[in-house]
Amino acid sequence: MYTATNILVCDEDQMYTVLNRYNPKTHFFEGEYSLVHNAYSNDAYFLSKFLMEHRGHSLVMIDSDCERYFQIKRDYRHYGEEDVSRYIEELSERRREDEHQLSVKQNVGQLQLLVAKKMIEQEWEAVQNRPSKSEQDTYVLLGQDFAFRRAVDTIKQVVDFQR
Ligand SMILES: [Zn+2]
Numbered sequence: 001m002y003t004a005t006n007i008l009v010c011d012e013d014q015m016y017t018v019l020n021r022y023n024p025k026t027h028f029f030e031g032e033y034s035l036v037h038n039a040y041s042n043d044a045y046f047l048s049k050f051l052m053e054h055r056g057h058s059l060v061m062i063d064s065d066c067e068r069y070f071q072i073k074r075d076y077r078h079y080g081e082e083d084v085s086r087y088i089e090e091l092s093e094r095r096r097e098d099e100h101q102l103s104v105k106q107n108v109g110q111l112q113l114l115v116a117k118k119m120i121e122q123e124w125e126a127v128q129n130r131p132s133k134s135e136q137d138t139y140v141l142l143g144q145d146f147a148f149r150r151a152v153d154t155i156k157q158v159v160d161f162q163r
Contacts, residue, residue: 004063009072010054016072017050017079034088041088046080117155124148
């Protein structure tokens, strides 16, 4: 992560949007920062809106090592400043909701596996209680017994692995 903080400036409108630090691994900026939530937007929401509203204007990106940086932050308007906290709050709510949905889906998946296991166990029990009428019959039942045992063990392993 580069340490310099970046802003994108439109001199024509005396306005800037905050990009914050650039991550050379992901090639994304941190985006706007909310002090209230101690969080970055980690998306290009404000940048995209800024670009759209200033199309045709000359924009310049400068970082905190540049002499003009503090002068611009003092004198120019910070684009979307009043919306940053609300936006980041909505974003973190949405991300929490997504995580919740994911864990609900995982729980449903586990439940389906346990239902399948129960059904296989019932069939397995039926096989174990079936009387053998011949030697060949015994081999068939033993084979089925083995197959059901394998199926149940496999599901147990998968369910335990997910925990
Ligand atoms: Zn502009």
